Each structure stands twice: as structure tokens, then as C-alpha cells.
Amino acid sequence: MDDVILMSHGGGGRRTQQLLRDIILPPLANPILDQMDDAASLTLAGADLAVTTDSYVIRPLFFPGGDIGRLCVCGTINDLAMQGAVPRYLTLGLILEEGLPLADLRRIVASIAATAAEAGVQVVAGDTKVVERGAGNGLFINTAGFGVRRPGVNTHIANARPGDAVLITGSLGDHGIAVLSQREGIAFATQLASDVAPLNGLVGALLETVPGIHVLRDPTRGGVAAALNDMARAAGVGIRLDETALPIRPEVYGACNLLGLDPLAVANEGKALVVCAAADEATALAALRAHPLGRDVRRIGTVLSAPRGQVLLHTRLGGERLVDLPLGDDLPRIC
Amino acid sequence: MDDVILMSHGGGGRRTQQLLRDIILPPLANPILDQMDDAASLTLAGADLAVTTDSYVIRPLFFPGGDIGRLCVCGTINDLAMQGAVPRYLTLGLILEEGLPLADLRRIVASIAATAAEAGVQVVAGDTKVVERGAGNGLFINTAGFGVRRPGVNTHIANARPGDAVLITGSLGDHGIAVLSQREGIAFATQLASDVAPLNGLVGALLETVPGIHVLRDPTRGGVAAALNDMARAAGVGIRLDETALPIRPEVYGACNLLGLDPLAVANEGKALVVCAAADEATALAALRAHPLGRDVRRIGTVLSAPRGQVLLHTRLGGERLVDLPLGDDLPRIC
Numbered sequence: 001m002d003d004v005i006l007m008s009h010g011g012g013g014r015r016t017q018q019l020l021r022d023i024i025l026p027p028l029a030n031p032i033l034d035q036m037d038d039a040a041s042l043t044l045a046g047a048d049l050a051v052t053t054d055s056y057v058i059r060p061l062f063f064p065g066g067d068i069g070r071l072c073v074c075g076t077i078n079d080l081a082m083q084g085a086v087p088r089y090l091t092l093g094l095i096l097e098e099g100l101p102l103a104d105l106r107r108i109v110a111s112i113a114a115t116a117a118e119a120g121v122q123v124v125a126g127d128t129k130v131v132e133r134g135a136g137n138g139l140f141i142n143t144a145g146f147g148v149r150r151p152g153v154n155t156h157i158a159n160a161r162p163g164d165a166v167l168i169t170g171s172l173g174d175h176g177i178a179v180l181s182q183r184e185g186i187a188f189a190t191q192l193a194s195d196v197a198p199l200n201g202l203v204g205a206l207l208e209t210v211p212g213i214h215v216l217r218d219p220t221r222g223g224v225a226a227a228l229n230d231m232a233r234a235a236g237v238g239i240r241l242d243e244t245a246l247p248i249r250p251e252v253y254g255a256c257n258l259l260g261l262d263p264l265a266v267a268n269e270g271k272a273l274v275v276c277a278a279a280d281e282a283t284a285l286a287a288l289r290a291h292p293l294g295r296d297v298r299r300i301g302t303v304l305s306a307p308r309g310q311v312l313l314h315t316r317l318g319g320e321r322l323v324d325l326p327l328g329d330d331l332p333r334i335c
Numbered sequence: 336m337d338d339v340i341l342m343s344h345g346g347g348g349r350r351t352q353q354l355l356r357d358i359i360l361p362p363l364a365n366p367i368l369d370q371m372d373d374a375a376s377l378t379l380a381g382a383d384l385a386v387t388t389d390s391y392v393i394r395p396l397f398f399p400g401g402d403i404g405r406l407c408v409c410g411t412i413n414d415l416a417m418q419g420a421v422p423r424y425l426t427l428g429l430i431l432e433e434g435l436p437l438a439d440l441r442r443i444v445a446s447i448a449a450t451a452a453e454a455g456v457q458v459v460a461g462d463t464k465v466v467e468r469g470a471g472n473g474l475f476i477n478t479a480g481f482g483v484r485r486p487g488v489n490t491h492i493a494n495a496r497p498g499d500a501v502l503i504t505g506s507l508g509d510h511g512i513a514v515l516s517q518r519e520g521i522a523f524a525t526q527l528a529s530d531v532a533p534l535n536g537l538v539g540a541l542l543e544t545v546p547g548i549h550v551l552r553d554p555t556r557g558g559v560a561a562a563l564n565d566m567a568r569a570a571g572v573g574i575r576l577d578e579t580a581l582p583i584r585p586e587v588y589g590a591c592n593l594l595g596l597d598p599l600a601v602a603n604e605g606k607a608l609v610v611c612a613a614a615d616e617a618t619a620l621a622a623l624r625a626h627p628l629g630r631d632v633r634r635i636g637t638v639l640s641a642p643r644g645q646v647l648l649h650t651r652l653g654g655e656r657l658v659d660l661p662l663g664d665d666l667p668r669i670c
Contacts (some may be wrong), residue, residue, distance in 0.1 A: 003437045004433075004435060004436055004437060005431045005434060005435040005437065006433060006465070007433050007465055008465075009431065009463070009465050010431065010464050010465025011465075019463065023437060023440055023441055024429070024440075024444055024461070024463065027447070027448035028427075028444065028447065028448050028458045028461075030457045030458070030459070032424075032457060032459040033457070033458055033459055033460070039460065042424065044382055044384065044423060044424070044481065044483060045381075045382035045383065045384070045483045046380075046381060046382055047379055047381055048380065049379065049380070049382075051424065051426060051459055051481065052426070052460050053426035053428050053460050053461065053462050053477070054428065054462045055428040055429070055462050055464045056464075057465075088379060089377065089386065091386060091387070091388035091479045093388050093389065093390040093477040093479075094359070095390050095392060095430075095475055096340045096345065098339075098340055098341060098342050099339050100339060100340040101338060101339055102339060102358060103338065105340070105359075106358055109359055109362050109363065110362050112362070112363065113362035113363050122365045122367060123368055124367040124368050124375040124377060125368070125375040125386050125387050125388050125479075126359070126363075126368070126388065127388050127389045127390050128344070128345065128355065128359065129345050129392045130340055130341070130342055130343075130345025131345075131392050131475075131668065132668075135471070136470070136471070136472075137466060137470050137471075140466075140475065142390060142428040142462075142477035142479075144388060144428075144460075144477075144479030146379070146386070146481070148379060148380045332465070332467070333466065333467075335464075
């Protein structure tokens with residue numbers, strides 16, 4: 001019974017990493033795939049490209065602040081943007097469930113088109129399949145994205161260096177909690193909306209000002225906890241977060257308390273983690289703050305030389321606790 | 336009740352085309368997508384690329400002659416090859432259903448790796464999602480593929496010209512009937528295997544000898560009937576097939592008779608339709624015959640100036656019948 005796929009294998013945490021390391025990656029290994037970054041960097045016919053793919057299985061299909069259509073464009077574009085690339089083209093694979101209302105499909109395709117236009121990318125190839133009622137989700141979407149890498153930019157997670165500043169471009173956990181509240185019918189005092197947004201404009205403005213940014217990463221599945229744990233391991237550094245600096249909305253904080261979730265492990269879909277040299281911090285903050293999606297940027301932590309491979313939270317009360325890589329079974333089907 | 340997705344929307348025939356034309360394509364329209372070829376042709380950072388995507392929802396996951404892993408590599412590579420491109424890289428999106436045996440996943444990933452090696456391509460980016468038991472198929476796969484276009488080669492379906500020869504590289508309908516027989520438990524005298532195979536080597540050998548091939552197309556969903564109807568419409572030509580020339584195995588013919596299927600509308604996953612000038616026919620046949628996957632190539636028809644947009648079958652008995660675009664509800668989940 002242990003030798004089957006579990007929901008936690010899809011959570012973006014420890015179980016996902018085990019599945020990749022033990023089963024999926026070894027037969028497929030090659031130098032490009034082994035980079036294990038948000039997007040693959042490769043050169044094809046002389047062009048320096050970034051390539052990525054994501055499947056979207058979120059439920060419900062429509063949620064406060066967005067829908068699966070907006071999400072499937074933003075998620076893939078953001079992976080390219082975090083690679084320091086300029087996203088240009090998307091492919092679109094639709095798996096439709098028999099019985100899906102055509103009106104829902106129309107709304108979702110319109111949302112894909114509007115979000116692609118907002119981000120300045122085009123859908124250039126697609127595929128549509130249908131599965132029997134009961135064999136699908138209403139709709140699963142896969143997008144692959146590709147773009148052109150900026151010369152001289154390298155934002156791989158292994159580039160974090162002791163002394164670097166860790167910035168976040170806005171509040172944490174909005175996407176995961178907005179989707180969960182819609183799904184589970186949990187009411188909050190305020191209507192919380194997902195932060196789903198294309199980050200290529202924000203990142204482009206940042207890299208024009210500070211091309212030497214060390215690391216960019218969008219904390220999606222597994223949240224900031226998973227992204228920073230990946231970074232600490234890949235770079236062989238420690239990372240210390242300051243709890244009083246973490247931008248968490250009261251309704252996210254409240255929902256997490258209620259549900260026993262750690263806001264650091266909840267998915268974001270319109271935020272970037274930015275790691276830069278301390279000397280670049282002020283310039284980076286100013287460049288990000290000047291963009292509508294970066295108005296609330298702030299520093300939340302520091303890269304340290306130790307403890308290597310670990311993320312620590314300096315708490316409000318003055319103590320320290322380990323921020324572990326989430327196991328992955330807290331928040332299924334959030335993207 | 337009419338305003339929902341039906342299984343026939345996924346069949347690759349008339350209903351699929353309606354869905355694309357009425358709902359999916361209009362909001363997304365752009366010059367590259369509007370080519371509507373097997374793969375998109377585009378130029379990015381100076382590189383002439385071909386890009387395509389397909390989702391695979393076949394059941395069962397393992398079938399005589401292949402599995403979903405071999406299929407998801409071949410289907411996408413073949414779309415690039417038909418574009419006259421050299422396939423180089425794939426992305427891989429897995430949607431796993433809770434409860435899928437890890438042993439099955441291992442076999443499928445091994446099959447992906449072996450087929451990619453056979454075809455000389457690499458998986459460079461991937462994504463893994465998990466959905467609850469009952470919300471999936473065991474496994475859905477999406478692949479997107481990237482390759483480099485050969486200079487001077489243009490194999491778009493609109494290039495068919497009156498007088499051209501229509502060739503097929505081997506027997507028709509093997510994939511669809513092999514999968515259907517496995518699924519429905521239909522026994523045949525002989526064990527029929529799917530023809531699923533990567534065609535980039537075969538097509539590469541052909542294009543080196545005859546770079547001026549007019550059209551290449553792999554007759555997958557909707558079979559030869561759908562591919563030739565698309566071609567007749569796009570090129571504004573008629574196409575006449577000779578029934579006595581059609582290479583159909585007795586077990587495929589028998590199964591189609593039993594099930595009320597037209598072998599011309601059944602999917603192939605390792606065959607190419609080749610349209611070339613009559614003057615190039617002998618050279619093309621020789622080049623294809625020299626390759627293991629083209630040994631049984633033969634001419635099956637002729638491109639005519641009329642009736643425009645239609646495909647005719649010159650029957651064994653000397654009559655003619657129209658080969659219509661299939662509606663799309665005969666063979667669900669065959670790829």
C-alpha cells in the first residue's frame with residue numbers, strides 16, 4: 001500500500017522531491033534537466049532560451065482573484081521570468097471532462113487570452129483532449145513556455161551568498177488561502193483574493209536596474225518554506241528570516257491558525273523572492289517599489305554561512321525555530 | 336444539454352474542429368497559431384524553430400506494442416518531424432492519480448527515457464501533479480516539443496498540388512485497433528501491435544534525398560480520413576484514394592467490420608502521409624523503403640484539381656465514394 005502515489009507526492013515538499021529523486025529523474029537525467037531550476041536554460045540553433053512546463057489541476061476552476069486560465073498563463077510565465085528570461089510564447093494543452101459547460105470553457109479561454117495579452121506573450125500551439133465524465137476535473141491545463149534569456153543574468157538558486165539580503169515583493173499565502181477558502185466554504189471577515197499575476201514586467205524592471213541579482217524564485221507550491229529550503233541546500237548556505245518582517249495579511253494568518261497551516265508553506269502565484277548583495281539592496285527595493293506589483297516589497301531575511309542547508313525563523317518572541325521543507329500533504333490541488 | 340463538452344469533441348474530427356473554431360481559437364488568434372499545422376513554425380532570437388504540444392489520455396496505459404510513455408514521446412516528436420524540423424527537446428507534464436502503483440510509473444518513465452534515446456531527444460523540463468483517486472486516469476501526460484527547422488523545407492498541408500502522388504509509409508489503423516482490442520477484450524487470430532514509433536529518422540532520410548516534398552502529415556486522431564480532408568481543404572484540391580492500394584492488415588479490416596469502423600478514420604502513431612510531385616515519386620519511395628520504418632511504403636492516391644476540398648475513394652468494385660471528415664465519436668481515448 002505504500003508503493004502507490006499519494007496526494008502528498010504532489011504537494012511540492014519532501015514527498016515530491018523523493019518521487020522526483022527516486023523514480024522520475026534518474027532514467028531521464030541529462031545536464032539540462034539536472035539544473036533543476038524553475039526553467040531549463042538551453043541553447044538551440046544559437047538562441048539562448050529558457051523553457052518550462054506546468055500542469056494545472058486546481059479546484060475550483062474559478063476562485064477569488066482568478067481562475068485556472070489566468071493561473072496557467074502566470075505560473076508558466078513566472079517560471080521563465082525567475083530564470084531572468086523574457087517570456088515570449090506558450091503552448092496550451094487542454095484536457096476537458098465530458099459535461100464541462102461550454103460557457104465555463106469560454107470564460108477560461110477568454111481569461112487565458114487576456115492574461116497572455118497583459119504579459120505580452122502569445123499562445124502558438126495547442127491540443128485538446130476529452131475524457132469521460134468522472135475521469136477528469138472539469139478541466140486540466142498544461143502550458144509549456146519559452147523565452148529568451150537576458151545576457152549576463154544568472155539567477156539560479158545556488159547563487160545565494162552569505163550576507164545577501166532576502167526580499168519578498170508582497171504579502172504571503174494569499175493564493176493558497178483564497179483558493180482553500182473558496183473550496184471549503186470558509187468565510188473570512190474580508191474577501192481575500194488570490195495574488196495570481198504575471199511577474200515578467202516587475203522582474204524586467206528589476207533586472208534592468210540591478211542585472212547582478214543573485215537569485216529569483218517564485219514561492220508557489222510549498223510556499224516560501226520550500227523555495228528557501230531548496231535555495232539553502234543548493235547554495236550550501238543558511239537563511240534566517242525575521243518573523244516581525246513577514247508580510248502576512250490578518251485573514252491569512254487567521255485562516256492558517258484555524259486550519260493548522262504554516263503561512264510560510266502556503267502557495268503564492270504573484271510574488272517573487274529576490275536575493276541580492278547587501279550593497280544592491282536599496283537599489284533593488286526602489287526598483288521593485290516603483291512597479292505596481294512590487295509596491296509592498298520588503299526585506300524579510302538574510303543569507304548566512306551557517307547552518308548550511310537550513311532555514312531559521314527568528315521569532316517575534318526572540319527565539320529561533322527551524323523552517324522545514326513541508327512534507328506536502330497540507331494543501332492539495334492549489335495550482 | 337447541448338452546451339457541454341461531449342466525448343466527440345475530442346475525437347479529432349468535425350466536432351473537434353467546431354470546438355476549436357467556435358470557442359478555443361478566436362480569443363487566442365495570432366499569425367503563428369493560425370497556421371494550424373502539426374507544429375508551429377516561429378523564429379526566436381534568430382533561431383528557426385518548430386514547437387508543438389500534445390496531451391495523452393489513452394487507456395489502458397499499457398497496450399500491445401507500447402504504452403503511454405512511448406506514445407507521449409513519439410506523438411510529439413512526429414508532429415515536429417512532419418513540420419520538416421529536427422526534434423531536439425521535450426518538456427514533460429505528469430498528472431498522477433492517487434493510488435497509481437509506483438511500479439507502473441517506473442515502467443512508464445523508463446519507456447519515456449528509452450524512446451527519447453531512440454529518437455535522439457532529451458527531456459529538459461518537467462512538472463508533476465497529483466489528483467485524488469477518482470479524479471484522474473491513473474496518469475495523464477502532456478509533452479511539448481522543440482526542434483530546429485530545416486532550411487528550405489516547407490511541408491504545410493496547403494502545399495498539395497494537382498498531379499501529386501500520395502504515399503503512406505505502411506499499414507493503416509494498427510494503433511487504434513490494437514488499443515481498442517486491448518481495452519475491450521476483443522480477441523483476434525493474430526496479436527496486433529500498435530505501430531507507435533518515432534518518425535524523425537525516416538523523415539530525415541526522406542528530406543535529405545527529396546527536400547522538395549510538398550506535404551508531410553502523421554495520420555493520428557481521425558486517421559487518414561481526417562488528415563486528407565484537412566489537406567484537401569487547406570490546399571483547395573481534391574484527393575482520390577485507390578481502395579485496392581490501401582495497406583490494411585486482415586485483423587484491422589476484420590475488427591473494423593465487426594465494430595462498424597472505417598479503417599481510414601482509425602489512428603496511426605508510426606506512419607506518415609507523404610505528398611510529392613509525380614516526378615519525385617520514385618526517389619521518395621526508394622528513400623523511404625531503405626529505412627526500417629518505411630519498408631512497406633506505397634502510393635495510395637493522387638491529388639486532383641477537383642472536387643475541391645474533398646477526398647474520394649475509388650472502390651474495389653469500380654465505384655467512388657466520399658471519404659468524409661469523421662464526426663469524432665468512434666474511438667475515444669486512443670491517444
